[in-house]
Each structure stands twice: as structure tokens, then as C-alpha cells.
Amino acid sequence: MRSEVLRRTLTLLPGLGLWACGAGLLVAPVAGQNARNPVIWADVPDVAVIRVGDTYYMSSTTMHMSPGLPIMKSRDLVNWDLVSYAYDILEDTDELALRNGKNAYGGGSWASSLRYHEGTYYVTTFSHTTGKTYIYRTRDIEKGPWVATSFRPALHDHSLHFEEDGRVFMVYGAGDIRLVELQPDLSGIKPGGIHQIIITNASRVAGPNIGLPAEGSQLRKIRGKYYLCLITWPRGGMRTQLIFRSDRLTGPYEGRVALQDQGVAQGGLIDTPQGDWYALLFQDHGAVGRVPFLVPVKWEEDWPVLGVNGRVPRELPIPAGRGGLGNLVVSDEFERNPGEPLLPLAWxxxxxxxxxxxxxxxxxxxxxxxxxxxxxxxxxxxxxxxxxxxxxxxxxxxxxxxxxxxxxxxxxxxxxxxxxxxxxxxxxxxxxxxxxxxxxxxxxxxxxxxxxxxxxxxxxxxxxxxxxxxxxxxxxxxxxxxxxxxxxxxxxxxxxxxxxxxxxxxxxxxxxxxxxxxxxxxxxxxxxxxxxx
Structure with missing residues (x-):
């Protein structure tokens, strides 16, 4: 059977110029070759990343596509594989189902937040199409099942945060960045809880001539301080990465431009088990979409300093590994053995x-x-x-x-x-x-x-x-x-x-x-x- 050949052997597809197998798309790397940016030359925007032990997980945006809210896995921050989706469908509405002349193009679910807390994985998103915020949780991020919770309103570009005292928050907004406290069970906003602006006009650190107000919150607590990654877009300039820090969750926060090079911005900070630091961001790369870049980070006076002399390097001090796109794109012969998923995750x-x-x-x-x-x-x-x-x-x-x-x-x-x-x-x-x-x-x-x-x-x-x-x-x-x-x-x-x-x-x-x-x-x-x- 064709599928058995594809599943069990690595075969050169005639006339297509690549190696393909049932597990994904591979490009044979050169021995000793280092990884290069973009680490994924395909549309994987609004990245959120965590590390659990020696394994990294990343969530991303796929908007009006179903299933949605993809979860990817890596051992080196360079080679990624799809392992699951948080939902099969976001909701059954006319817009999301292309019914009655309506559509969700440009809508669906947007930027996500990814967390691991006390043995449970959380991935959250929001939708201006439905007007809701969504929280999905599971004990097994690769196999699920995922349990869903949703509430109104849609908290734009939020970042989920668990405090040591057990309280749960989201940082969200555009321009003015807000902090809101959630119910302990994450079922909605906590009545009477903290709900305040923590940064007024966050774009101001990039200058007065701003087109896109600061957004894209990704919050982490590192060595006792709170670090908030945001992006903004000055008029006539490029997508710009901002960093704010504070000794307290509620502020006050001080901020600075962290990176302004090639439009690489929006994402978060991540450390390796060896103690190295990176920022996983993306770049608007024309018609192929928004592609992930991995940017080295060093620390100076408790500030993360992104890039090499302020620039995003083309080559990274990380082995390329297998190279290619993993299983983010696959060939499919449409033959299935009993018990196999109906469709590979790439679809x-x-x-x-x-x-x-x-x-x-x-x-x-x-x-x-x-x-x-x-x-x-x-x-x-x-x-x-x-x-x-x-x-x-x-x-x-x-x-x-x-x-x-x-x-x-x-x-x-x-x-x-x-x-x-x-x-x-x-x-x-x-x-x-x-x-x-x-x-x-x-x-x-x-x-x-x-x-x-x-x-x-x-x-x-x-x-x-x-x-x-x-x-x-x-x-x-x-x-x-x-x-x-x-x-x-x-x-x-x-x-x-x-x-x-x-x-x-x-x-x-x-x-x-x-x-x-x-x-x-x-x-x-x-x-x-x-x-x-």
C-alpha cells in the first residue's frame, strides 16, 4: 500500500526535490551546520512558549482555521513538531462556519498565552468574533483531553499569570495595559478583584509617532521581578519589541525599547536548562505569513538585552538538527490503517x-x-x-x-x-x-x-x-x-x-x-x- 511505503520508509518523491515521510517534511541538514533564522519559514505567528524540564512547548494563532490553537513541541527551540490542538472548533456560529453569507476571515481566535502550573497546562486565547476569552486546560499537553472554559469579555492579547499566593490574573489591552484578577477556578473575572491600568500609554517609550499601540502582552516573573513583553509599531518604522519591568505585579513599571531590527517582535522570553536565554518572536515575512525568529538574550543590570549588538543574527549557536518543518507540513496519500487519526495534524x-x-x-x-x-x-x-x-x-x-x-x-x-x-x-x-x-x-x-x-x-x-x-x-x-x-x-x-x-x-x-x-x-x-x- 502507498501509505505503508510512506510510513515505513523515507522516500524521495520524484520531481518534488525533497524527502518526505508519513511523519512530516524533512530537509537533510549539513553535518555540523548551525540553525538559522527564521527557525520556521512558515506562518506561525503570535508565539507563546514555555519550558517544562528539558522540553519546550509553543502555542500559536491559526484564527479561523479548525482545529485551532495549535500546540508544538521542541527539545532545542529550533526543531518543532505539532502535537495537538486545544480545540476542534472554537464555537458553532455562522461566522465561524461560513454560513448565511458570514465569515470569520481575519477573526476567529487570536494571540494565545501558554502556562504550566501545579501539574496542569493552560493555553488561553480570545476572540473578537465571539466576544469571549477562552481558557483550555489539560494534564497531558500532547494527548489531552482539553477542558474548556470561556467568559466575556474578550481580553485582547492577554497573558495568564499565577501568583505564588494562589491568585490568578490576566494582563491585557492595547495602548493602556491592564491587569485583571480572575476567579480562582478561572471561570471569569473576579467581582471586586484587582482591575486596573498598570501601564498608561505603553507605546510612549518608542516615541510619540505611533501607529499600532502597544499590545501582545507576554508576562513572566524572573528572579523576583515581573517582565512584560509588548510590541508597538511607530509610523513609518517597523514592528518594535518593548520590555517593561517591575518589582510588583501591580507596578509601577519602567520600560524601554528592547529590539528594533528587521521588524522582528512579539513573543516572550525563554531560558534553557543550561541557563541560556532567548526571545522567541516573529517577523512579518510577506505572503508566506508571520515566521518565528529565535533571538539570543543576555542580561545586563536586570534587563534582558535582545540580539547581538542590537541585531537579529541570521545564524544561531544551536545545531540545526534535522532541519526542515517537522510535521507542520506533510504529504498525504489519504490511506488510513485502523485506529489512525483521520487527518494528520498539519491539516x-x-x-x-x-x-x-x-x-x-x-x-x-x-x-x-x-x-x-x-x-x-x-x-x-x-x-x-x-x-x-x-x-x-x-x-x-x-x-x-x-x-x-x-x-x-x-x-x-x-x-x-x-x-x-x-x-x-x-x-x-x-x-x-x-x-x-x-x-x-x-x-x-x-x-x-x-x-x-x-x-x-x-x-x-x-x-x-x-x-x-x-x-x-x-x-x-x-x-x-x-x-x-x-x-x-x-x-x-x-x-x-x-x-x-x-x-x-x-x-x-x-x-x-x-x-x-x-x-x-x-x-x-x-x-x-x-x-x-
């Missing part, structure tokens, strides 16, 4: 999925996407299954059986963002065609249509993120060997309305009559574009 649905619209058992060894309603275009369609794109170059390839398509159906492979592009097959009456569509402008354009007679087609999307080229091209093949370009190059653009790096997306939607379906034989990722040296 996330665009908004909440409709369980009636997808199956791995209707045709064993294939992913079947079935249309359950009529939609006008790709970004409105439910059950688009996504994975991250990644740098510096990447490809995604599918083998697609289109016999189940009905009149007005579209199915294929997309690059998801507001200005998306896709290559797919559409049926009009009894005729099939391979098409390339793009939304590079505010309207969707069909760039090319090629009549197609057959049942099986191969589709490919290629991304070039080198030097922020942010360009994609699309291809199709009738045999999986000879590839033909289709349409025009897509100029990929990161947009705030979607607030997420581009993602590969497998889709099938109907513009006329629901009930049609498409079968995907495999999805394979690679790093070598067609015609690249």
Missing part, C-alpha cells in the same frame, strides 16, 4: 467543516469532498482542507478524479488568501475544462480555460518566497509527468482582512446544484519548482 479546515461534506471511507485511499450547498466562489465554500505554504520555495501537487462533478461544480487546488489563485476542473453541462482563476483584484478572473476529456487530472501550485518574490504559478498534467502551465502568475499579497499567510487548499464547491463530489488521491508537498535550478 486544518478553512472555518468549521461540515462533517456531511467530506469522507475518507466513501472511497478508501481517497479524500472525497462533496458539495452540500451552492456557493458563489471559492472563499465562501465550506470544507476546503488546508496546509501552510512555506519558504523559500514550495510546491503542492494533487491527483484528482473528477467523475463525480456536476454541472457548475469546481474542484482542485488553491492558494488561499483574500487575493487567492487556483487551478481546478469545472463541469459545464457535459463538458469539462481545466481552469485557472485568480482574485488578484477585487473581482475573480478566469485567466485560462482548457477543454478536458478524461477522469484523472494532476494539478500543481508553486510558490516562490525568495527575497519576498511572493509569486505563484499553476500547472496541470494528464499523466503526472508532462506539466503545462496555465493562466498567469499570481502576485501573492498578505492582507489584513485575512490576516494569514497563503495556504494550500483542496476544494470542491457547487455554483448550481449540490451533491457533486471530487476524489483526491493524494496531496504531495515539495521544495523544487518546475524549471528551478
Amino acid at each position: 486544518q479546515w478553512n472555518h468549521n467543516p461540515d462533517p456531511q461534506g467530506w469522507s475518507l471511507t466513501a472511497r478508501p485511499g481517497w479524500l472525497r469532498l462533496t458539495t452540500t450547498r451552492v456557493d458563489r466562489e471559492f472563499v465562501q465554500a465550506r470544507n476546503s482542507l488546508t496546509q501552510r505554504t512555506f519558504g523559500p520555495e514550495c510546491t503542492g501537487t494533487v491527483r484528482l478524479d473528477v467523475r463525480g462533478l456536476r454541472d457548475g461544480d469546481y474542484a482542485g487546488l488553491a492558494l488561499l488568501q483574500r487575493h487567492y489563485g487556483l487551478v481546478g476542473v469545472t463541469r459545464t453541462d457535459d463538458d469539462l475544462a481545466v481552469v485557472m482563476l485568480d482574485a488578484a483584484t477585487d473581482s475573480v478572473q478566469e485567466r485560462e480555460r482548457v477543454p478536458f476529456r478524461g477522469e484523472i487530472v494532476y494539478l500543481r501550485a508553486e510558490c516562490d518566497f525568495r527575497e519576498r518574490a511572493d509569486t505563484a504559478r499553476f500547472f496541470y498534467s494528464l499523466d503526472g509527468r508532462e506539466w503545462k502551465p496555465i493562466g498567469v502568475p499570481l502576485r501573492m499579497r498578505y492582507t489584513l482582512p485575512h490576516f494569514m499567510g497563503y495556504r494550500f487548499a483542496l476544494f470542491c464547491f457547487s455554483t448550481k446544484t449540490p451533491g457533486g463530489f471530487a476524489d483526491f488521491d493524494y496531496f504531495r508537498v515539495g521544495q523544487q519548482r518546475l524549471g528551478s535550478p
Whole structure:
């Protein structure tokens, strides 16, 4: 079986230029090579990190994707693997489920906080889509189960903190940074508890000309002092890391600019078992998204000093290890043995999925996407299954059986963002065609249509993120060997309305009559574009 080959051996995928296995995506490191920034060249923003013993855990933002609030694990702060998600769906609302013309693009759940306290792991987030703050807890961060609590209001960019006396707090806000005391069981804000501004106009330490007010709270108590990491964005400047410190949780706090280089900012401080210190932050890196950077930290007069001479180093004094993206991106043959998860952790649905619209058992060894309603275009369609794109170059390839398509159906492979592009097959009456569509402008354009007679087609999307080229091209093949370009190059653009790096997306939607379906034989990722040296 194909899946047994992928699971049990390490195989070079022909024409894709990388090594892939059932556990993830690997790039063979050079012996003795040091790690380099970004440590993950893919969309992993709003990082929160803790260390428990010799193991690091990180949470991140995936917004409108389901499952959500990913948890990653590392032994060296460089090589990370997905181990779980805190929730399958945030809530079942029209916005989060793409129902009744509503969506949660740019919304869903945002920046998280991660803590370990008295044998329990806590990961928290908030959502302006629902107006709530969410707290998830578990004794086993890798296997769960997670127990959820939520309350109003949504505490923006908060950081959970446990005091030694048993009280529990959140630091949150933008511009003015606030401290609020929670109920002992974390079920909500404590009536009559502490609720005050602890830093007024936190952006002021970066100067008077501020565009984005200070936010992104990450609080740690280190050697008896409280250290609060924040970010701000001066107009005409770059994302800037701030540090505040105090002898008391309630203040007063003194602050300074901690790092202003390459826009690397937002995250928190972390120490190693050997006593070294780092800041795990991220950088806005164009269309691929917000990518994590690891920044060395030294201490001077009880202040953390970030970077090397104020700069973020490209190379780190840490062995590269296996390199690559771990299991954050995977190839999938869609074959499952009994007891295996239905989908690898790398997969996330665009908004909440409709369980009636997808199956791995209707045709064993294939992913079947079935249309359950009529939609006008790709970004409105439910059950688009996504994975991250990644740098510096990447490809995604599918083998697609289109016999189940009905009149007005579209199915294929997309690059998801507001200005998306896709290559797919559409049926009009009894005729099939391979098409390339793009939304590079505010309207969707069909760039090319090629009549197609057959049942099986191969589709490919290629991304070039080198030097922020942010360009994609699309291809199709009738045999999986000879590839033909289709349409025009897509100029990929990161947009705030979607607030997420581009993602590969497998889709099938109907513009006329629901009930049609498409079968995907495999999805394979690679790093070598067609015609690249």
C-alpha cells in the first residue's frame, strides 16, 4: 500500500526535490551546520512558549482555521513538531462556519498565552468574533483531553499569570495595559478583584509617532521581578519589541525599547536548562505569513538585552538538527490503517467543516469532498482542507478524479488568501475544462480555460518566497509527468482582512446544484519548482 511505503520508509518523491515521510517534511541538514533564522519559514505567528524540564512547548494563532490553537513541541527551540490542538472548533456560529453569507476571515481566535502550573497546562486565547476569552486546560499537553472554559469579555492579547499566593490574573489591552484578577477556578473575572491600568500609554517609550499601540502582552516573573513583553509599531518604522519591568505585579513599571531590527517582535522570553536565554518572536515575512525568529538574550543590570549588538543574527549557536518543518507540513496519500487519526495534524479546515461534506471511507485511499450547498466562489465554500505554504520555495501537487462533478461544480487546488489563485476542473453541462482563476483584484478572473476529456487530472501550485518574490504559478498534467502551465502568475499579497499567510487548499464547491463530489488521491508537498535550478 502507498501509505505503508510512506510510513515505513523515507522516500524521495520524484520531481518534488525533497524527502518526505508519513511523519512530516524533512530537509537533510549539513553535518555540523548551525540553525538559522527564521527557525520556521512558515506562518506561525503570535508565539507563546514555555519550558517544562528539558522540553519546550509553543502555542500559536491559526484564527479561523479548525482545529485551532495549535500546540508544538521542541527539545532545542529550533526543531518543532505539532502535537495537538486545544480545540476542534472554537464555537458553532455562522461566522465561524461560513454560513448565511458570514465569515470569520481575519477573526476567529487570536494571540494565545501558554502556562504550566501545579501539574496542569493552560493555553488561553480570545476572540473578537465571539466576544469571549477562552481558557483550555489539560494534564497531558500532547494527548489531552482539553477542558474548556470561556467568559466575556474578550481580553485582547492577554497573558495568564499565577501568583505564588494562589491568585490568578490576566494582563491585557492595547495602548493602556491592564491587569485583571480572575476567579480562582478561572471561570471569569473576579467581582471586586484587582482591575486596573498598570501601564498608561505603553507605546510612549518608542516615541510619540505611533501607529499600532502597544499590545501582545507576554508576562513572566524572573528572579523576583515581573517582565512584560509588548510590541508597538511607530509610523513609518517597523514592528518594535518593548520590555517593561517591575518589582510588583501591580507596578509601577519602567520600560524601554528592547529590539528594533528587521521588524522582528512579539513573543516572550525563554531560558534553557543550561541557563541560556532567548526571545522567541516573529517577523512579518510577506505572503508566506508571520515566521518565528529565535533571538539570543543576555542580561545586563536586570534587563534582558535582545540580539547581538542590537541585531537579529541570521545564524544561531544551536545545531540545526534535522532541519526542515517537522510535521507542520506533510504529504498525504489519504490511506488510513485502523485506529489512525483521520487527518494528520498539519491539516486544518478553512472555518468549521461540515462533517456531511467530506469522507475518507466513501472511497478508501481517497479524500472525497462533496458539495452540500451552492456557493458563489471559492472563499465562501465550506470544507476546503488546508496546509501552510512555506519558504523559500514550495510546491503542492494533487491527483484528482473528477467523475463525480456536476454541472457548475469546481474542484482542485488553491492558494488561499483574500487575493487567492487556483487551478481546478469545472463541469459545464457535459463538458469539462481545466481552469485557472485568480482574485488578484477585487473581482475573480478566469485567466485560462482548457477543454478536458478524461477522469484523472494532476494539478500543481508553486510558490516562490525568495527575497519576498511572493509569486505563484499553476500547472496541470494528464499523466503526472508532462506539466503545462496555465493562466498567469499570481502576485501573492498578505492582507489584513485575512490576516494569514497563503495556504494550500483542496476544494470542491457547487455554483448550481449540490451533491457533486471530487476524489483526491493524494496531496504531495515539495521544495523544487518546475524549471528551478
